[in-house]
Amino acid sequence: MKKDVSEILRDLLTEALLEIAGERGKTLDEELIVEIERPRREDHGDWATNVALQWAKFLGEKPRILAEDIVRRLEHSEYLKEVKVAGPGFINFVLSDKWISDLLSNVIEKQEDFGRVDVGKGRKVQVEFVSANPTGPLHVGHGRGAAVGDICANILSYAGWEVEREYYINDAGLQMELLGKSVQARYFEICRKPELVTFPEDGYKGAYIYEIADKIREAEGERFLDADPEKSLVFFKDYAISDILKGIKEDLSRFGVVFDVWFSEKSLYEGDAVERTIATLKENGYAYDADGAIWFRSTAFSDDKDRVLVRSNGVPTYFMSDVVYHKNKYDRGFDLVIDVWGADHHGYIPRMKAAVQALGRKPEDLEVLLIQFVNLLRGGEQVAMSTRSGEFVTLREVIEEVGIDATRYFFAMRRSDSHLDFDLDLAKSTSTENPVYYVQYAHARINSIFREAESRGAPLSRDPSEVDVMLLKEPEETALIRQIASFPDEIKKAAEEFAPHRITFFAYELAGAFHSFYNAHRVLGVNEDLEAARLCLTKATKVVLAKALDLLGITAPERM
RNA sequence: GCGCCGGUAGCUCAAUUGGAUAGAGCAUCGGACUACGGAUCCGAAGGUUACGGGUUCGAAUCCUGUCCGGCGCGCCA
Structure with a gap:
């Protein structure tokens, strides 16, 4: 077409x-x-x-x-x-019928490029997501962010954007010190000298801290017992960060999420980027000194109050890092920057938008996607989680329990800014209520038809232009065709709204349209022309369904 | 106290961004092909879109007031 x-x-x-x-x-x-x-x-x-x-x-x-x-x-x-x-x-x-004919040949000709649109027009977008502090393993909440960010990136790329995925590592600041101290204290505890280093007040209490301390003892022995704890702290800190980060990378890669860039917060402080950013802001009147601190005039951009960039003790705030970081992003040439945050950070948006404007960009050049909390359910009961006590369900555990496909599907099943009930029993069941299987089953079923057709010697690859697709007049056929036809439009909307759940819904509806068609009519064994037309339709369904699943990062099985 | 997000069928959620008779799944009830995979399909029932007022040809959607829920309001990260 x-x-x-x-x-x-x-x-x-x-x-x-x-x-x-x-x-x-x-x-x-x-x-x-x-x-x-x-x-x-x-x-x-x-x-x-x-x-x-x-x-x-x-x-x-x-x-x-x-x-x-x-x-x-x-x-x-x-x-x-x-x-x-x-x-x-x-x-x-x-x-007219010509449209149907054109549509089907179009799908079969373009294959997985059928839904490609060009809302991005080749512009560059960065999607920064997960970015969990390297202070512990990823939990389910991070998992949702990972799925949403990754699928969003897939969609944008398919919609004509040039996409880069980035993970921001918060490896600077007090939390890292705290992590180092926590591990150090556990190490001394394991070495039966707990009196030498006391466990910090708000330290990380999870069992994984012991595991890291254990690894250190295995690798390094007890040599730190004689060293000055003040001096050895750096070792514990660095070891812990890199060990945890390694685990995070493993979890993500198993989940099918691959980042182009891992960006270290610490690296922002290695050059003079911070000083330069402050200088620029001051020149433009967006930063000033007061009470011994340096402030950002975010009220100039309708934030409630001005924000501190550098504390009176000389230590920059977390917000300072973010301003410099976002300047860095735009300097790298991105037309659009997408931040995926936990919904509890929503109060942070006005000041970040203000910062973007102070840096000379339009507020729309930053898009913040908020990810609401995940409610894990098992046996109809909410699974208790609390980060403080170190009791939380990790992403890894969920993947191991219900599988990658179901996990990704469930995370993308709702608008990202609404709460999500994740029913573990449902996600791993192969029963009729499980939407993942419903969708995948449609794909497997289609393949089963082609296998059967092949064994019967039916002509599989007839050119659609030679097939009389006008024979497809049944309501179930028309409905299926309409669903297929709406794919490009759906991609467009998903890309414009940064809304992965649209693809999940689309895939579900496409599967449904196919199931209805399948139950109402036979593909094989009807007269030759009709069979050819229905095979065309079935083929087109397969192409689009497989692409939708691909965007979601879910496998499209040949058989189940 | 101020701000942000939400309140849609018994439950979990959609709704083409202001469009036509508000749609799905689960649960409930009733059905289906000795044939391409029954992990499927068809049907019934289920609603004053939290509540009042306003804007217009037209409102779940926009403005306003009230009620309920979640979250946020540090020289914390």
Whole structure:
């Protein structure tokens, strides 16, 4: 297909509207006038538009009359079977069979590129996600962020953005000291000299701290018992960070998440980036000294209050790091920066947006995705978790229990900014309620059809143009075709809204449309022409379903 | 106290960003092909979109007030 049908319709409508506006001596902004959508209800046609309703007032005409006027002016197109005015002034389009034929050959020809769109226009975007402090293993909450960030990156890349994935390592600051002390104290405890180093007040109490201390004792023996604890602390700290980070990397890679860049917070302080950033801000009047500290004038960008960048004791704040870090991001040439944060950080957004503006960028150049908490359920009961006591369910445990596919699917099943109930029993069940299996089963079933067709010697790879797809007239067939046809549009929306859950929903609905079709009609063993047409449809379904699963990072099994 | 997010069927959630008769799954009830995989399908029932007011051709969606829930408001990270 040279041009998407929706594009053709949009052009026709634009033309008609401009003509009408011209006759009435009004000027319309050519860019913004035509919205075209796929109606919910099938009897409202294949496509619909509400332009007549939107522009009725401006053009000084009643919606219905305007709609009729527009319809009268629409040029004939081979894709259009019927155009009618409905309701308060909607214009509904029914497409001709040629459209179906073109669509299916298009899918089969383009294969996994069928849904590719170009909302990104080649611009560069960075998705920074997970970025958990290296103070302990990843837990389920991080897992959701990992899935959402990764899928988002997949979608953006498929939608024409040039994407880079980045993990920000918070390896500077007090938390790292605390981690080092925690490990050190456990080490002395294991060596039966707990009196030499006491466990810090707010130290990390998890069992993994003992494991790290154990490893150190195995590798280094008890040589630190004679050393000055003040001096050996660095060793414990560095060892702990790199050990934990190694575990995090393993967990993520097993989960199918691969980062292009691991960015160290500490590296920000190695050059003069901090000083330069402060200097720039001061020059522009966005930073000032007061009470012995250096402040950021975030109130200049509608934040509640100004924020401290460098404390009066000379130690920069976490926010300072973030300002410098984001400057660094933009300096690397990203047109758009996406931060994936836990929802509890939402109060942080105004100051970060302010910082972005102070750095000379538009607030839209930073997009913050908030990830709400995950509620783990087992046997209908909430699984208790508390980071403070070191009792939490790790991502690794969940993956081991329910598998990668189900874990990713569940994390992407809801809007990311709404709470998620993750039912462990459901996720690992192979029962009918498990949506993961529902979707994967559709794919396996399709492959089963092709295996069967092959063994029967049916012609598998007939060119769609030689197949009479107009034979596909049953409601279940039409519904399936419509679902397939909406894929590019769905990608577009998912990319514009940074909304991975849209793909999950789409895959589920596509699987559903296929199951219905499958149960209502036979693919094989009907007459030859119809069989060929249905094989085409089945093939197209497979292509799109596999791509949707691919974007989600979930396998599309040949058999189950 | 101020701010942000939410409140949709018994439960878990959607809703093309202001569109047409608010949709799915689970649970409940009733059904389906001796044939391509029953991990499937079809149907029924289920709603004053928390509540009141407003904006307009049209509101779950926007503005406003009230109620309920979560979170945030440090020279913490």
